[in-house]
Each structure stands twice: as C-alpha cells, then as structure tokens.
Amino acid sequence: MRAHPGNGRPQARRPHRLLSVAAGVGAVVMAATACGGSGEDGVVELRFSWWGADDRHETTQQVIEMFEAENPDIQITAEYTDWSGYWDRLATSTAAGDAPDIMTQEERYLREYGDRGALLNLDEYGEQLDLSNIDPLVAESGDLDGQTYGVATGVNAYAILADTQAFEEAGVEMPDDDSWTWDDYVEIATQISEATDGEIVGTQSMAYNESGFQIFARQRGENLYNEDGSLGFSQETMEEWYSITEELLENGAQPSAAESVEIEAGGPDQSVLSTNQGAMAHFWTNQLGGISASSGGDIELLRYPGETTNERTGMYFKPAMFYSVSADTEHPEEAARFVDFLLNSEEAAELILADRGLPANVEVREQILGSLPDADARSAEFLAEIEDTIVDGNPPPPIGAGQVVDIIARVTDDMAFGEIGPDQAAERFMSEVEEATGGA
C-alpha cells in the first residue's frame, strides 16, 4: 500500500495526523488504565518485602499463611530477595510509587526513606499496633525526630563466630573471650592456617563490614558516627584497624583478596564457616542459626577481641531490622495489624524465633526462649551475658550511610589486592563516607 511514491510533500504532512491520532488513542488508553487496580471483593491485598536466605523465606511464608488464616480479610503477597538485590528493588519500586505496603528496613537506610516521606508514621496507628512490650534498649531505635517510622524486629550484636571443630582439627585452643586482645586474634588465626596448611583458614576477612570497625573504634572511646552524623573516629584508629587485616593477609590467616571477593559476594551461605573452610568469621548473632545449619558443626559466639583490654568495651546492641509501612499504602490500618502480628503474636514468634534478632517484644522473647533451637538459644544466652558490659548505644547513622556498604568493600578490595596501604585505605574510606553522608 504505497500511496505516494516519490512525492515528498504529502508524506511530510503525515506525522501531524499520525501524532494526533496516536495521542488521542494513547490518552484514552492511559485514562482507562490509570485508576483501575484494587480488588474490590472485600479482601485487602498487601505486599510485604524482606531480604534474607532460604530458611527465612520459608518461615516467613508460614507466618504469612498463619496471619491470613486468622485474618481472612487480608491477603499478603511476599516479595523477597537476597540482601544486595533488596535495596535496588526497594528504591526502584518506591520511586515508581509502588513500594510494598510493609517493608523490612535497616538502620542505615531507615533515615534515607523516612526523612524523604516514604514511610508512614506508625504512632498514628497505636490502635492496631501495640508497641508497649518492646525492649527499651531498641524501642526508640526506629524513631526519627521522635516519631516511629520503624519498629525493631529484634536485638542483635556483632560478634565473632568460631567453629569448634575447626579449632580442634587445627589443634588450636579456643581463646578466652573475656581477656583476648587483637594480637591474640591475629596470632590464633595465623596458627590455625599454619597448622592446617591453609586447609582451614584462620578467619574470614573482617574488613568488609563497618560494624566490626565500629566496635574497634568504640573500644578506643570513639565511634563510627557522631550524634550529628559526622565521622566520629580518627584516621589513626582506622589505619590501625586496617593494619590488622593487612597482617592477617600477609600471614595467610585469612582468604586471599580474590577468594574474599567471592566469599563476600555469596553472603552468609558462602561464609568460610558455612563451607567448613575456616575457623572464625564476623557476623550478627541472628545469623548464627543459619550459619550453624549450613556448616553442620558446633559454632560458638565469642566476644570481640580487646573488649577487656582497651579503654572501654565496644560491643553494642543493634536493632536487627525494622518493620516499616509505606507512606503510600492504601490500607495503613491493615498494614499496622500485620506488623502487630509479626511483633506480638507468640505463634509467629515460635516460627520466626531469633531469625530477625532476639524478639524485640520482651514478653514474647521470654515465651519462646525455651523453644529456641540450640544455636539461637546460645545467641540469646550470649546477648544476656554481654548485656551488662555494654556501655551505650549508637547514634542513628546519617543519610547516605547505606552507601558505606559499597564503599568499605571497594576500599578493602583495593587494600587486599595491594594497591593501597592501610593509611590510604583509611584516608579513602573517610573521604568517601564524608562525601556520601554529606557530613564534614
């Protein structure tokens, strides 16, 4: 159907008509689809997002089913990914105005979303959401300017996980974590690698997570961030911390730079403990259960080195995660009811156990202590033991703190591959974090 062969002018006019027709049709189509969407059969549909590994996905699905059985007017759709994909996805869907109604949040990102009005002020839904039993240690951790934008799921501490079998195989004695120093840590890790000829590596790199450095800085009376969000540590402190990693690398006491890249990319499931290739690793206490399961061995929790030999103790309790509700949700009351169930239902807690930290609801925590599997019972015990040694909590991280996850990985990679020394690593970390958090 060539209507106008070789004639320029009529063809040149065509786009106008084409445009107007298309624009007309387009407008109709868009108008028709714009305000559809919500199922009107009396059942409210909500979406709940979280990150994690397989075992968390399974138990959370069960919790959702239980909730739906008790609340036939609400249906929950699960949206789960691993940790690294989670934030990309949440950012994109939030930008598109399509954020999940209930989302799992984390300390470093809460402000990013809360301060920009993407989260619902949960104080307004006190009728649906009971927060009276939350552990005072973390009760206000999800507050921004005095208003609740996130509710702590549970309590956590960053600690060293040690595989007793690996220690036995290497013929190295478990350290006494009430007195060990950072030098002891390096020495023990080195001994293990040497005794097993590298079959079992002493420790997984500690330099890919700033939480460990935070403890290190606190032991010296400093901190990662100050109250006002600026950096709270000196360059010397960080240099010293990076030097430990350098020494471990030189001694072969931790995986090589390239190996570390692969291990870190794999998350807890690929940690040296999970794959039985190492004796120690740095993780959150709620990860003990998962890692014990994949390792199959007997894994103990140790206090950080230097807790008793420095200026003060550095370990701290952290809200493991937060439950938050999107500011865009069409059903805030139903969403609050679901959060209430996650927090306060004993049946839900019996399933979740300590996977999202030791439950923040102290009553529920008491009730499930008995049913905690061995590993989680030990982390509960561990938390109870160190509680008295903890000096204080941490100020909320500044906006942009989420970027630190990537920054520290980059800087650590560069140092591990020998491109920069601990001094430059410290310098770069500080300047990049300052840029990301806009503080100075």
Next chain:
Amino acid sequence: MSALLQRRPAKTSESPAATGPRRRVGKAPTPGKQRRENLAAYGFLTPWFIGLVCITAGPLLASLYFSFTDYNLIGDYGWVGLDNYERMFTDERLHTSLKVTFIYVFVSVPLQLAMALALAMILDRGVRGLPLYRSVYYLPSLLGGSVAIAILWRQVFGAEGLINQVLAFFGIQGEGWVSHPDYALGTLIVLNVWTFGAPMVIFLAGLRQIPAMYYEAAEVDGAGPVRRFWHITVPMLTPIIFFNMVLQFINAFQTFTQAFIVSSGTGGPSDSTLFYTLYLYQRGFGDFEMGYASAMAWLLLMIIGGFTAVNFLASKYWVFYGD
C-alpha cells in the same frame, strides 16, 4: 464501528483546508477509501506509537530534565542547573568507569569482529551442514547478554570453576578469574567476543555477495590466499565491516548485565569491572542520586553519538561501496 464510519465524512467537510493542498500522484484512490486505509494503518501503528511515546520519548525527555535537578527517587527535588555536569569533572569513579568502558569497547569489539569474520570465512567455504553450524555459532549471541550466561560465566571463571579445574589437571594453580582485578575485565571481554554470532551471520551474507569471478581472476593472475583476502575480500566487505562495527560499538558501550551479574552489582573487584552503565545504575538506584545518574546517561548518549559520528566521517576514507 458504524458510528465511526458515519462521523468521518462530516469531519472532512468541516476541515477542507487540511486535505486541500494535498497533491496526489498518479491515479488516486477515492478519498473515502484512502482515508479508511490510512486509519487502519494508524490503528496498527498505534501500539508501537504508544510504546514510543510512553516508554522511550517520555522517559528520555524526563531524564534530560532530571539531569538538571537533584532528583533523588523518593522525595522533593529542585533545579540545580549544571551542577551535575560540573561534578563529573571531579568524580574519580566516573573517570574509572569511562576507562573501563573504553578498554572494554576498544579491545572486545575488534576481537569480536575478527573472530566473526574468521568463522564466517570458514563457513563460507561450503562446510557440510552449514545451517547447523550457523545456528550453533549464532546461539551465544542470543544468550550472551542474558543473566543466565553471566551466572554461568561467574561459575566457569570462579576460583573453583571449570577453567581452574582444567588448569589444575595440567598442574597449574589458576586465579579466581572474575574476582581478581587484573583478570575480571578480561573475562568479560572474552564473554563479549564469544557472542560473535550476530556479526558472523552478517559477514556470511556479505561474503556470499562477492562474485566468485573476482577470486577466479585473481587466482589466474597468481594471487595467493592472503592477497586474495586483503585485496578482494576485505575491500568488498568494508561496508559490512563498517555496519558491524558501528552496531557492536554502540552495543558494547551500553554493556550492563554481564558486569552487573558477574560482580554482584559492585563493579568490583577494585572497580575493575565498573562499566559506565553500572556506575550510572549504582548512582541512581543505590545512592538515590537520580539527577546525577540522568546527567551521566546524557553524557553517555553524547559519547556514543559523537563516536558514531566520527565513525561515519572516517568511513569515507576506508569503506568501499563499489560503483
């Protein structure tokens, strides 16, 4: 439908000016028929056109606007003028990402084209079962940009991957190829070279177009295979080489999936696979700096546009279109 049909003539009479100056060449169909056919054509075009406006043009213009703002995906934003563009001069990671991308483009595309041409020439010799080979070699092109292949690549080149198992068999202790900054980009270049199928098929078609008599004449005159290649095959193929080159360069500049999957989205180790698009993605979706990311997207567009323009200008001097 009948309502539509009835309304149309009335509309025409209302606006004769619109159709007045239209000149028809040859024997024009009756206005009514013409109109109906046009309408049908527009109808069929509409889905595509909606796509163009909503999915391409709209976001394109939006990103141009955002590139002058501090849009952060979630909250309010304001006009910041050229700040985003100025910032690029001092952003060291941006410079790293440009370096990585240029190395990737300028190493992998020539290698890929050479590979494609070499295989096309072998296949052109009249191998038995040509369609089968053609499909087999084309297959990586279909898969190369996919997530699955990138994951496979990570496994194959991992510390305990296939490559190192083969090397171990020969007593060589291999590196973790994708997790070492000296090799990670190399593995991605190999991945791109491996997807030589698409240019190969085009080369194959081009080779078929070269009249056999040229070769015969050259052979009679005593030209060996190397001479025949350089003096017949290459000149005759230059338009095809040019076409493939432009296409593959543009593609390579926009590489994202492979680097994203292989490095778990970090561009690591040590930013050695920080492709431009990956960095853009990190800025936009990881750091919530969508304004800056938009500006980066426009810089990439300018780079690709400029580069393609240079390519076309240069083509005058080496591409031979026959007569």
